[in-house]
């Protein structure tokens with residue numbers, strides 16, 4: 261029985277710069293080129309932030325619009341997921357691009373600590389972002405930085421606040437939030453499977469935790485995310501040459517665990533995110 265594994269490429273993020281790794285795509289055209297290469301290597305979701313020309317994070321809907329147009333042209337079928345994360349803007353500016361109707365958008369449903377600050381997601385903002393996603397028929401990918409975020413996602417989905425099929429991403433290894441801990445990971449998987457049987461889940465590890473969390477997720481039958489947003493290195497000494505190189509590394513793990521890499525059609529089917537007509 262085949263259980264295709266969806267590979268998500270987090271191409272840019274809001275933190276890494278060319279100084280950290282010259283392969284981090286910053287301009288929209290660099291982002292499109294980097295995503296295209298990752299798409300050909302097996303990525304079926306592109307998780308994207310946009311940047312200003314000086315590499316600082318942006319929430320400019322015009323940049324998001326240009327990126328979406330380029331991805332739809334050069335990576336036809338790929339699921340486009342915009343970040344509504346808190347490093348790219350404050351308050352409602354985080355969702356200013358949602359009227360562009362990306363296929364998916366990331367959604368944080370609770371607060372936690374980040375390496376140097378509080379990651380604030382107050383209930384009224386979460387409700388507003390979720391409402392915008394519902395209005396524009398955008399499936400959220402819930403970013404779970406802590407256990408309570410998983411339970412909150414299940415609750416919000418049950419009460420009808422979240423549009424579409426529930427998709428939860430376990431983020432592990434953010435300093436001062438949930439570490440990459442196998443016992444906790446197993447608990448997360450168990451909770452989603454038992455409390456939200458129709459849901460799908462994926463997992464991402466930050467920094468040096470990326471590869472091991474990719475492997476845990478693939479081995480446990482979930483989906484996984486990689487890319488330069490989360491980690492700029494192949495190992496301690498070696499910078500990752502591209503987003504595609506990180507996707508290829510995840511694809512090799514899929515082979516090890518005898519899981520086919522999901523095509524974009526399979527990914528859309530699994531997540532119930534049809535191509536917009």
Ligand SMILES: [Zn+2]
Pocket residue numbers: 270273274307308309343345489
């Ligand atoms: Zn992100």
